[in-house]
Amino acid sequence: MIIAIKPGVSRDEINKLITDLENLGVKVDASQGSSQIVLGLVGDTTVINDEAVRANHLVERVIRVQEPYKRANRIFHPLDTVLEFKCGKETANAAASVKIGGPSFSVIAGPCSVESREQLVSVAEAVKKSGAAFLRGGAFKPRTSPYSFQGMGCEGIDLLVKAKKESGLPVVTELMEISQLELFEDVDMIQVGARNMQNFNLLKELGRSKKPILLKRGMASTMTELLMAAEYIMAGGNSQIVLCERGIRGFDNFTRNILDLAVVPALKKKTHLPVIVDPSHATGLAWMVPAMSKAAIAVGADGIIVEVHNDPEHALCDGEQSLTPEQFDNLMNKLRKYAEIEGKTI
Amino acid sequence: MIIAIKPGVSRDEINKLITDLENLGVKVDASQGSSQIVLGLVGDTTVINDEAVRANHLVERVIRVQEPYKRANRIFHPLDTVLEFKCGKETANAAASVKIGGPSFSVIAGPCSVESREQLVSVAEAVKKSGAAFLRGGAFKPRTSPYSFQGMGCEGIDLLVKAKKESGLPVVTELMEISQLELFEDVDMIQVGARNMQNFNLLKELGRSKKPILLKRGMASTMTELLMAAEYIMAGGNSQIVLCERGIRGFDNFTRNILDLAVVPALKKKTHLPVIVDPSHATGLAWMVPAMSKAAIAVGADGIIVEVHNDPEHALCDGEQSLTPEQFDNLMNKLRKYAEIEGKTI
Amino acid sequence: MIIAIKPGVSRDEINKLITDLENLGVKVDASQGSSQIVLGLVGDTTVINDEAVRANHLVERVIRVQEPYKRANRIFHPLDTVLEFKCGKETANAAASVKIGGPSFSVIAGPCSVESREQLVSVAEAVKKSGAAFLRGGAFKPRTSPYSFQGMGCEGIDLLVKAKKESGLPVVTELMEISQLELFEDVDMIQVGARNMQNFNLLKELGRSKKPILLKRGMASTMTELLMAAEYIMAGGNSQIVLCERGIRGFDNFTRNILDLAVVPALKKKTHLPVIVDPSHATGLAWMVPAMSKAAIAVGADGIIVEVHNDPEHALCDGEQSLTPEQFDNLMNKLRKYAEIEGKTI
């Protein structure tokens, strides 16, 4: 941690500040510059309250050199975290488990929202046949308008669990509030949506659970804030986390959000957690999903989460961004070629 | 609602779409343009699912002319909503109640977080003497890092309620999760923080409560999204809402956020709900708070919410942005002059 | 063009407005909605001054359905524009020309700034051997600080032209001001930098030239503004334009800018002009360039422009984002595999 002192501060005042800081357990080096003094703090600076230092009337600027996250930091955990999920049914030709992280490129596919048993089973069978490893589907839906369809709720969860049993695909679905947690017992991975990325009470509760978490980046969250959100869950004891880039807010409107693909290699460098991409919500446009999915492999993502609907024009939600099963199948064929180049298995 | 049809679509296909739309209860006018047909929908278009229309393969673009919010819309409720709060104690020289909205300019002041009884009472007395109408203080604190001070919790609420009894000032404090609601019985106004603006389950629950709500704009939320968040609460039956601009995310870093003051007159035009400004969180810099507070009156805000701390350099949180009681008193003297010009009473 | 009239306007006033508009040569359909009247204008609405209509006191909102660009619009020119460049020397094993657009994936490589003959020739030979089709290098450099190295100027142009003769690679370099144009006679493609994208006088002048133009998207420019900048050049008679996405400004700082890869498929749909990507300036980080270059092919770009420097640590400019010739060679080997999948030739 670096502390730049304001020009003109007396040496006595600075010495008092140094003493205060050293009493917290860090060592302080003072460098006399041409116009001001700069303090370098060494040791475990996580004990220092940045805000209090910034509020000090002697201080001009405070700069942290170390990252504020520990458990999520690749420096302290160099090896990739790999999550493993048991498949719903084990048959002769089915895999007993699927993974996210490491050499896998994992595809999560399914409808934006669960609408009926027929819909879900037909989509599940189709995406499984095309090579998806997970089934997604929303039961509780975060909608901008209180007058929009809010999801099937518990009934949607039931249908997902049934679809899992029939298809064998592990299921991923979004949890919107702590009290819903008990309904998610048979869900394989719990999604935390972009709007809840900094719902800290929810994150703490998920830290106490043993479920894998799919943590989506908030619409205006920095990379560090995303990692600090993961740190909240990890601080509670749960390290089964997959990070997801799903588009950030920008000034143009030709896509719904800006898919910030550079965050993928940046995250892979900073953290050992797997990183996937959601091209459906990022663009809001089905015709763009294949291009952005291929790009996700190119930048080193560990997977994608994609919306597939049997009848997008009659979807109760987000039809504009859903692929048909046929379009999804074409995409998977293309993705396999990309994965091969990158030494990944789908 | 306007629907632009893609060029080259056959008249038969368009007629079928028109029939489908009219079956939903709206009237459709088709205009033949030079290169494409445009449909104009009249009647109650809230029955139309925009997303389904956008997903239709004949459709190029969908444009809503009407605002998606109703209860928050000034068109349907032209008169200003005014909230009234009973003061904690009624003495000879104390007001029996204070208001937000209408001709009042209401100042909410207090520490970022409740730290002790002494701190809170001393700040409460000071800000009251200077003319604040409400006491603020955080008991549950949303912090980016799990390792930062998370607030005093229930004990903080107790201290706020005691400070209310002693000072007479109604109190405002942030609720972070539904299960905390029962602790807020004696709190006068419940704050929903920027990170929870689209925590839709929380909004629905608050819609069922009878408490006034201070709803802060999310860091990357549009004006319409803020109004839709208010609409969630109002749809549940609670219209006691104060909106708050607290800075949005931007590309520069000389302030913590960008205080978007133009949203104040824009909101006052669109909605009947009161609108206040938080210059402390927006800038993150105490020395900028007076300038931005004065600007808040200038643009027509109904009040401000300001951080005041007896000892900012030792604050457990956000000291850099807190005014001292003396600075706050100077600010209030200046604000009274501004309020006078604008015909507002502090 | 759609014009929503304010609620409560009298039919007489509306009729007068309709007459005024029809006198400009368009046909106007009026639809009576539940709360307001909406006018649909058909015909050549480019004769209408949007701003004057918006300023009209009867008007609430004006919505354009048609795109404001014509010459750049794929609707009016469905076939891809392909640019062809003569190579500097024709030898037995060298191509006589290279192309941008159509089935080619064109790689433009070279140092950020021209520093010396040795540097330029050695980089040119290296990138040519690895498969680059063009040599880039800055002679006039737009620098944030007046105290930074501003480029070698005319001498830099001379060195580029010499390097072109020796290597055979057509050269691309940035022009910063109209008066420099005469120096660019032997330059093959003139780059307009992001900061000059809306230097309209420069664009008009380039419209009168016959040189191919590499037009970079401004840091906060919308897709439509980029296309309107191209339209400025095309309106002057020059259609030899290559568009370039080079990163837009965002709220985080782990990369210099946000590479908005989704703009590539969006542009390819809207315009017939070729679109390339600049991963070096977008990220500012050499180690990220390979990932983002591969993603550029994945999303359908027609090429990339990449910084390569023989000694990045001693580069006079932007060393942090330059690849070494070895790193560039590895990247090209990878790109060829990606190009093969997409049916493109490098």
Added chain:
Amino acid sequence: MIIAIKPGVSRDEINKLITDLENLGVKVDASQGSSQIVLGLVGDTTVINDEAVRANHLVERVIRVQEPYKRANRIFHPLDTVLEFKCGKETANAAASVKIGGPSFSVIAGPCSVESREQLVSVAEAVKKSGAAFLRGGAFKPRTSPYSFQGMGCEGIDLLVKAKKESGLPVVTELMEISQLELFEDVDMIQVGARNMQNFNLLKELGRSKKPILLKRGMASTMTELLMAAEYIMAGGNSQIVLCERGIRGFDNFTRNILDLAVVPALKKKTHLPVIVDPSHATGLAWMVPAMSKAAIAVGADGIIVEVHNDPEHALCDGEQSLTPEQFDNLMNKLRKYAEIEGKTI
């Protein structure tokens, strides 16, 4: 300047880097932290090329403590810069000169574009009567579309100079390209538009001129970039600069841009140059101009530049954001009260 070395670098390598840096004339202090070494550079660090240091393979992060601008920096020039302009005619009741900076609050008013002699003279007389100190009007107009009205050009300049002679008001108008400079001899202040803020050749040329410059902040420019643009002009010898905040690009669209009023006190702290605000272009909405103008005084601006048009509905450009002379007169009456509180004279 602070340089954080990557973890694990050998002491020998670091010593070599220190020697290289000290050879450039700075002193280097090395602090051994818990996981890495941090170098503190003292002395005139402007000789160091940040980019080369960042590109060094030993370096993890480079942090500048000092601001990169000097001539614009208030540290080196503590007193406010005040610009003085001779008025066009000296009559008994007219001021001989007007100022920007110091205790003045200066109002620049006039039409977006010069359209005719009658228009300009009538607006000039009106705004003068209401208390404006300067006349503005565009002769060369930067327009997004090549098909929009581009301004009257030289003829517009002539009309401005005539209006100056008749009204006595000094005139401000925008220059778009270096070659136009000779036409601006009788113009009192040359405006550099937001799109040209980083047109470095233009800035250098203006540095050689003796004319006062009104420098508008670019739409996505940081405060530091604005000050570096001023530094370009000052480095050439011209310190007669007025900075102008005119709105930055954001994610919402209820106003054309976001008026970043906090940049005003931030700039006033960092630089001695006057700072004004353009509420017309920032919001794009005439009805919002009064609110934002008052806020400009509240935050400490030295003036505003406002569009006034005798007939906004028939303006050739930007009518939607222009005040009528009557609205402007009402605004000025309000502004005088605000100015009085702030101890400023209009």
